[in-house]
Amino acid sequence: MSGEARLEILSRIYRAGAKQPVEPGEGEAVPTPLAGVPRPRMQIVEQFAEYAAEYRAQVRGCTEAELPGTIAELLAGERAILPPGLPPEWTRGGLHTPDSGQSHRELSGFGAVVTGCAVAIAETGTVVLDHGPAQGRRALTLIPDHHICVVYESQVVDSMPQGVAALGASVRAGQPLTMISGPSATSDIELSRVEGVHGPRRLDIVLVSSGGKPGMG
Template sequence: MSGEAKLDILSRIYRAGAKPPSGRAHPPAAAAHPHAELVEQFAAYTAEYRARVHGCTEAELPGTIVSLLAGERAILPPGLPQMWVQSGLHTLDSGQSHHELSAFGAVVTGCAVAIAETGTVVLDHGAGQGRRALTLIPDHHICVVCESQVVGSLPQGVAQLGAAVRAGRPLTMISGPSATSDIELSRVEGVHGPRRLDIVLLLSTGQLAFKLLLALEKGS
């Protein structure tokens, strides 16, 4: 069963207000690996899906985003921290139509949770993440993931999405750029969403060794 199917089943259980047979919810088991290893695993698996992964500190984040935008006109969701995007080439989402959204080259968002075992980013479309159209229509998605948002497994990720599900917000699971294959298995990117996905890992100073590892891998 795919991760998307599991999340769909669990989401329906949340909406129905169902409980486990014991009548008591059991929290997912904590990850057995150090958190730094989970962050590295998430980065490695995300890169396998052809996403570009970047590590930076909070002070470096605005410059990193400006570099990734490379002059593209970007649209931003309400609630995104102002210090993240300091370039003038951006517009705040105010309910633009799908046609109007197609005029933007990029979107910058945060996320709700990131899952190490699948290299997946989950958006619950709360503050700083925007509506679904915002993250599906522009061709370039820059998603900022705080290292504290990385969890080991899908059940751990689902446990953090309960509030969004109960509020009726949609969940979007992103594993690499949008891609599909035709009957001859020819890969086509960008059919159902952005063709380019940049994951920016916002790291504490304690994770600078991981940042260096990323830099070395890019240079190899």
């Protein structure tokens, strides 16, 4: 299937699922406004952080100057695999290993991976990777038990349709997309929630308050 066809199918699905906002009742989540109705930027960012946390991701805010120290603190001495294009200043001082095509068995020897993202979606608390610079191949974010994902506030969009639009070039280029809403989890085993079965057991999202996107590539 071509990238154009995939993008059109995704767009139709999200348009078909769009609903008019309703008045929230007691205990109901406040609905996200329709696309095209702008909200204050900080309200969008705060909703993303709240919804991501509801999926059991740990969300931590910092400035760009604080980012290396924040990542080092989250790693707490873990050995991390680093994707191509990751800004070197993010992980300076750590004994980490660049990805050079290690096997799945070799990747299982790393406790953590540090990546950037393509876009984050407030409506669903989702981080999307298109596996471009600073994101790496899919195995990097599936095998290590701890994923630290850096999200700049400028990368957070309000709604799923806006996220799809932001990913249009990636889809047309045939890049894979990985949508992450919290740590990997399943309830297939005796209906008990088990984390880490299909991916990382721990997801830390570092929300950077810089106005610009990181220099990657």
